[in-house]
Every structure is written in structure tokens, then in C-alpha cells.
Amino acid sequence: MSYRPYQQIERRRSRQISVGRVKVGGDAPITIQTMTNTLTSDAAATIAQIRRAELAGVDIVRVSCPDVESTAALAEIVREVNVPIVADIHFHYKRAIEAAQAGAACLRINPGNIGSAERVREVVTAAREHGCSIRIGVNAGSLERHLLEKYGEPNPEALVESALEHAKILQDHDFHEFKISVKASDVFMAVAAYQQLAEQCDHPLHIGITEAGGRRAGTVKSAIGLGNLLWAGIGDTVRVSLSAEPEEEVHVGWDMLKTLGVRNRGVKIISCPSCARQGFNVIATVQQLEERLAYIETPVTLSIIGCVVNGPGEALMTDVGLTGGGNNRHMVYSAGRQDHTIDGGSMVDHIVAQVEAKVAAIQAEETAKKALAEGMASVTEDVAKRAMAEGMAAAE
Numbered sequence: 001m002s003y004r005p006y007q008q009i010e011r012r013r014s015r016q017i018s019v020g021r022v023k024v025g026g027d028a029p030i031t032i033q034t035m036t037n038t039l040t041s042d043a044a045a046t047i048a049q050i051r052r053a054e055l056a057g058v059d060i061v062r063v064s065c066p067d068v069e070s071t072a073a074l075a076e077i078v079r080e081v082n083v084p085i086v087a088d089i090h091f092h093y094k095r096a097i098e099a100a101q102a103g104a105a106c107l108r109i110n111p112g113n114i115g116s117a118e119r120v121r122e123v124v125t126a127a128r129e130h131g132c133s134i135r136i137g138v139n140a141g142s143l144e145r146h147l148l149e150k151y152g153e154p155n156p157e158a159l160v161e162s163a164l165e166h167a168k169i170l171q172d173h174d175f176h177e178f179k180i181s182v183k184a185s186d187v188f189m190a191v192a193a194y195q196q197l198a199e200q201c202d203h204p205l206h207i208g209i210t211e212a213g214g215r216r217a218g219t220v221k222s223a224i225g226l227g228n229l230l231w232a233g234i235g236d237t238v239r240v241s242l243s244a245e246p247e248e249e250v251h252v253g254w255d256m257l258k259t260l261g262v263r264n265r266g267v268k269i270i271s272c273p274s275c276a277r278q279g280f281n282v283i284a285t286v287q288q289l290e291e292r293l294a295y296i297e298t299p300v301t302l303s304i305i306g307c308v309v310n311g312p313g314e315a316l317m318t319d320v321g322l323t324g325g326g327n328n329r330h331m332v333y334s335a336g337r338q339d340h341t342i343d344g345g346s347m348v349d350h351i352v353a354q355v356e357a358k359v360a361a362i363q364a365e366e367t368a369k370k371a372l373a374e375g376m377a378s379v380t381e382d383v384a385k386r387a388m389a390e391g392m393a394a395a396e
């Protein structure tokens with residue numbers, strides 16, 4: 001999606017796995033994940049929360065399965081939502097088997113923590129039989145004792161070694177449908193661990209900064225750590241961990257991907273911080289537009305700039321633009337060009353309508369392109385069939 005050389009990100013090559021119908025790794029788009037915080041045994045509350053995350057654009061949702069009541073609720077949850085579900089299991093291998101049977105698309109479990117070789121074999125067999133992938137999830141807060149003794153403290157090398165030990169167990173069972181995470185709440189440690197792991201294997205990577213904090217500080221911390229990795233082409237699926245509602249994690253994840261141009265969805269608003277020169281209240285306008293345009297999924301860009309200092313320049317690079325002018329009259333831009341003026345009173349309604357019209361035009365263009373491509377494909381097929389028939393007739 002990048003359109004300038006300095007905006008190109010070269011993505012690390014990884015193998016591809018399936019999490020239900022969603023592909024992770026390889027050339028698949030980088031996906032956004034979140035995790036529910038309801039009791040999984042409360043299926044109705046969990047389904048409602050997953051649906052809110054779906055509206056925000058989530059691709060994959062993880063639910064904890066700490067007890068048999070949770071895995072019992074899983075079948076209903078899987079049936080009622082549209083995104084694949086990852087069952088988060090810690091030690092209980094039976095919960096993993098139950099989750100696989102209940103329709104989980106992926107199990108988050110570390111094979112080294114399951115216990116005996118027989119239990120590992122049972123879990124891998126269940127995953128294979130039910131088409132589940134696995135996420136190995138190493139966390140600096142729960143590293144194995146032998147690695148803590150070897151390294152003295154959690155560090156990137158210990159995280160990577162732990163991940164590769166778990167991976168070897170799955171590989172020894174000829175199971176390769178897995179992705180790996182090596183999370184730490186320390187942003188330096190997490191980034192270094194992912195960088196090292198990316199060098200040492202080709203498995204898809206689930207990236208995240210664990211226990212990042214509340215909405216504001218956690219967003220900043222995640223953006224620094226995950227932004228660094230994504231910019232370097234590392235990461236196939238992203239979870240932003242915030243002490244906030246799951247849909248908030250999804251919004252932040254999307255904003256990271258949109259900022260780096262690695263995946264786009266919905267309205268990307270470019271707005272100025274505002275100052276004494278603003279021709280209208282930029283902050284209130286942007287807040288209203290964010291809310292009213294949140295439902296749009298088609299990628300479209302919108303600039304909301306308080307005055308002519310930066311407004312025309314930003315409008316050049318966006319699909320729809322608004323620049324504050326004097327006397328409560330403001331300039332509206334379309335595809336970078338001055339189009340018409342609008343007064344402050346009806347401005348928000350007007351910009352919403354402009355963006356909706358732009359989205360409709362983009363969708364119509366995409367439909368036309370698709371129809372043309374399909375038409376060309378069927379013409380090419382007809383030509384090939386005719387040429388083959390003529391060739392066969394000539395050969396006879």
C-alpha cells in the first residue's frame with residue numbers, strides 16, 4: 001500500500017499457518033487480535049464482547065479457558081461469532097483437548113508446560129484432528145526455571161531459547177502449524193527477543209508488549225515496541241495489551257498498521273493540533289467525525305486542518321479535506337483540489353456526507369474493476385478453449 005520508496009517496509013518472510021479461515025504469516029495481511037476479559041463460562045457476555053471487537057475490525061479473538069465450564073461454553077461462542085477463536089490454555093492439557101473439540105481455531109499453549117510426553121502427544125493429536133493451529137506464547141514473567149538459572153534473569157536470549165525449546169517439541173511431533181510470541185513488559189527486552197527470534201526461525205510471529213499498561217501509557221509503549229518491529233518487517237499478527245476494553249486494543253492495533261501503511265481500514269484522519277489560528281474548533285470536530293465515521297471499513301483519508309497554514313498541503317494528499325477559513329467559511333477539498341466552501345454550522349454533517357460519497361465511489365470503482373477482471377478472465381478462457389479446439393481439429 002506504500003506509494004513512495006521511503007515508505008516501503010520489507011516484511012520478513014515467514015511460513016504461513018491457518019487460524020481457522022484467517023491466514024497468518026507468509027503474504028497474508030498482518031492481522032489484529034484481542035482477548036476477551038469476561039468469564040468465558042458466561043457465553044452471552046463473551047459473545048457480546050467479541051461482537052464489539054468485530055465491529056472495531058478484529059481478525060482473531062482469544063479467550064481464556066481456565067476451567068471445564070469455559071471449554072463447555074466455547075462451542076456456543078465459536079458458533080455465534082464470525083472470527084476464529086484462540087483458546088488460551090496454561091497447563092491443563094485436558095482443557096486444550098476440550099477446546100479443540102469445541103471448535104477453537106488455535107490453542108495458545110506451551111508444549112513444554114503440558115507435562116508428560118503422552119499428554120503432549122494427546123494435545124497435538126487433538127489439534128491435528130480438529131484443524132487447530134497452536135501459539136507458543138513465551139512470557140518474561142513465566143520463564144522456565146532452568147532458563148532463569150542459566151541466564152540469571154529474564155532476558156531476550158532466555159525468551160528465544162524457551163520459544164525454540166517449545167517449538168522443537170511440536171516439530172518432533174511433525175506438527176508445524178504454529179506461531180510464536182516472546183513477550184515482555186520491558187519494551188527493550190521484547191523487541192530484542194523478537195529480533196533474535198525472527199533471525200533464527202521462519203515461524204509466523206505474534207507480536208505484543210505484554211502488560212503494557214492503561215489506555216494512554218500502554219498505547220504509547222506498544223506503539224514504540226510494536227512500531228519498531230513492524231517497521232523492521234517483523235510481525236504477522238498483532239495484539240496490543242491494554243488495561244482497557246478489547247475494542248480499544250483493536251482500534252490501537254489498527255492505528256499502528258494504518259500509520260505504517262502495512263494495512264488499511266476505515267477512515268484515516270489527518271488533523272492538526274489546533275491553535276489560535278484555527279477557523280473552527282478542530283478538537284471537537286475531529287472527535288465528532290471519529291465517532292460518526294467509525295463504522296466505515298473502506299480505506300479513505302480525510303484531513304481536518306484548522307487554517308490555511310497547513311490545510312491546502314495536507315488536502316493534497318487526502319481523499320477529502322477541510323481547511324478552516326475566516327468568517328466561519330471553510331474550504332472543502334476533493335481528491336486534493338479545492339471544491340467548495342461550507343459554513344461552520346453544518347460542517348460536520350457535510351463532511352460525513354462527503355466521506356460517505358467518496359466511499360461509495362471507491363466501492364463502485366472496485367466493483368467495476370472486479371467485474372472487468374472477471375470478464376477478461378472468462379474471455380481469456382474462451383479464447384484458450386477455442387485455440388485448443390482448433391489445434392486439436394488441425395491435428396486430426
Ligand code: SF4
Pocket residue numbers: 272273274275276277278279305306307308309310311
Ligand atoms: S494548521 Fe493552522 S490552526 Fe492548525 S495548528 Fe497549524 S497554524 Fe494552528
